[in-house]
Amino acid sequence: MNATTNRQCKRWAVIATAVLLVSCGGSVNSDTAVPDSIMQVMQKPAYKNATWSMQVVDLDSGRVIYDLNSSAQLFIASVRKVFSTGNALNALGAQHQFxxxxxxxxxxxxxxxxxxxxxxxxxxxxxxxxxxxxxxxxxxxxxxxxxxxxxxxxxxxxxxxxxxxxxxxxxxxxxxxxxxxxxxxxxxxxxxxxxxxxxxxxxxxxxxxxxxxxxxxxxxxxxxxxxxxxxxxxxxxxxxxxxxxxxxxxxxxxxxxxxxxxxxxxxxxxxxxxxxxxxxxxxxxxxxxxxxxxxxxxxxxNYARTVFIEALARAGVTVTAAPVAANPVQLLPAQGSYSSAQQVAQLTSAPFGQDVRYVNKVSYNIGADVSLMLFGLAKNGSTTMSASLTAEQSELSSTFNISPSQYHFIDGSGGGDTTANGAAVIGMLRGMRSKPDFATYVDSMPALGVDGSLTTITNFEADATLAGAKGQVHAKTGTYVGVNASAPTTPILKGQALAGYIDAKSGRRIAFFLTVNNVPITGIPDVLTAFQDEGTIAAMLWKLQ
Incomplete structure (x- = not known):
């Protein structure tokens, strides 16, 4: 693959994380069959060769309402963040301040x-x-x-x-x-x-x-x-x-x-x-x-050092060292050796719940990766990405009863070939409901047609019977655009996913997971169409339940 193609692939992959992520088929239990109105969306010509997966459950009882291919492990992209931010929130607490x-x-x-x-x-x-x-x-x-x-x-x-x-x-x-x-x-x-x-x-x-x-x-x-x-x-x-x-x-x-x-x-x-x-x-x-x-x-x-020296100058403090240089790590004392008597300033952050809101609302990838690192530190002192992933795997198994065989995570944000099945995602969403900061967790997710990465989903409002779903769906989006293996210069929507909570028209709360994989596309408008279709399905779930 040449340099130009590499740049194109990388650009498509980055676009995927910022916008949003189905083959209809597989055995379906008639008691949990997906309604015809939703299947009509999934069976549009654009999804002819794509794979859909969906699971919808009653949040409190865990009763499966609808199920389609929920055991299939598919691309979920940034929906992965429901795991990293949830675990970090549980470990640190919504009120924790750095x-x-x-x-x-x-x-x-x-x-x-x-x-x-x-x-x-x-x-x-x-x-x-x-x-x-x-x-x-x-x-x-x-x-x-x-x-x-x-x-x-x-x-x-x-x-x-x-x-x-x-x-x-x-x-x-x-x-x-x-x-x-x-x-x-x-x-x-x-x-x-x-x-x-x-x-x-x-x-x-x-x-x-x-x-x-x-x-x-x-x-x-x-x-x-x-x-x-x-x-x-x-x-x-x-x-x-x-x-x-x-x-x-x-x-x-x-x-x-x-x-x-x-x-x-x-x-x-x-x-x-x-x-x-x-x-x-x-x-x-x-x-x-x-x-x-x-x-x-x-x-x-290096950048922060220069910025801080310049801030000191604005505050009237002269620094004799050159402002632009490599960060002098050789001058650092042993870790943990600082004395309170030597402290001359401190900055206190907003509560951590605000960080989680930031990460999930706009799908901030670096923030999700750092959240995983902070979880690892809080859980067992892990200081590397691999050790933090291991700590998370243990937490998912012991606290949420989610097996490592149900997912494949390579970072905290959903980069690359991040996969999970619907049961794993639903297991996390349901498990969070008993945690102290559950309300903060729900509020951190984009609201349908209102804010964050769900702001632009508006086509569901064209149907007056669905318009009431606005603001009632709180869900994390995920988009993964890659390159078609059979046509290396052609993009493909490898995964478009949506997962979270719905305060249904009936008054009950449900948890849902939805993803579509391997959708042929020609450009961003096709990605947006899949994004909008998933928003419409979420609105349908609000109405049906």
Missing amino acids: VTPVYRQGTVDASGGTLNGNLILVASGDLTMGGRANPDGTIALTNFDHNEANSLGNAGLSTPDPLAGYNALAAQVAAAGIKTINGDVAIDDRLFEPFDFRGEFDVRPIFVNDDLVDVTLNQSAEGSAVPFDWRPKSAAFAVQSTLTTGSATSALDIELNPEPPLCIGVPNCVGNVSGNVPAGLVPILTNAYPLVRTFRVTEPS
Whole structure:
């Protein structure tokens, strides 16, 4: 497979995780047969060679209401997150807050406020570091999250300052009487071992703006340069652009180079935007400018160090060390050796329930992977992805009676060939109902036609008898687009899944799982059609039950 095809495959796979994931057939118990109205959706011509699986149960009694191929282990993509976020929520609790402390190493000259030593920020795994904090303490979300801007072609940016947490820490350092740091600044990122995120970079427990630099592109006249800006602004990474506006009939072509950038931690690290935007373009998804693209922060600790030094400067604290450099891990003391007497600042996160809401509402993949790592740490001190997966496997067996033979997980977010059968997913959904933070768990999932990745499902409302389902379905979406093995340049919807809870028209609550695998597609509109069809089926379940 050549480099161009590789890029196409990767783009389709990323698109799949952000949007949403059936062969009709198999033996069906007549007592749990799927209603004809739902089968009519599943038997559309588009699904002629696809495979469907569904299970619907009464949440409290566990009675199976409808069942179709529920023992088949199929692709579920981001529906996998119902496991990782549920287990993390149980282990940490919805009210758990992460505390990110800052320590001084060395002495402070009381007369001049000079720290003769180093300042160390100890990463806690706080996903947002205050960068999405609303005034009411919730985490700000948008319907089209910037983590998928490049794959979807646009995004909406949340309004809080992505550097707010670092600014708050810097202000506390200054308030502690430190005016000059005659030494270095370091990020202690040893909470867990770095892990590879889908071949893009190694994730660490420190974050700035979700490890992204957002580029905003605005409208201009034909023949003019496209106005642009980026955030966060930092010497760690800058953006240049030669992007221009072409004729109205020209093609949209926005190129980022290098992507991903590997120079973060080296002076003069720059990303370049080039290509063409057709005049009169109406941006997709938001239907308004700006257009958003993102560069990946491939060295989170290097980037966070620079950002923190710059925040210190804004707070009036001078650092003698160069602001752009590799994170000086050689200066870190032994883990666990920090003294409370050395602490000069701390940032306290929003309650963990807000993190779970963020991960599930917008299907934040890195956040789900980190949730799995945090679960492993809390459960038995696991610090690697493989050890955390092992700890999760034990938990699923002992607490939820879900056998390892019922699923195949490779990370916490549903990447690659992630599979499970309907019985496993339903086992997790039902098992969560007895947990203390069940209400938070349900609320974390997208609501049909209302928010998160279910915002755009609206076709069910065309039927007045289904319109009442709006907001009554709380479910996690999952999409996996790959390449057709028989035609390597042709995409295929390998899996489109939906699973969660329905507060049915009858007044009872049901749990449901739904997936369709191996749907031939020609582009994103076909993916959206499958997505909408599953939303319609969910609305039908609301009405029927």
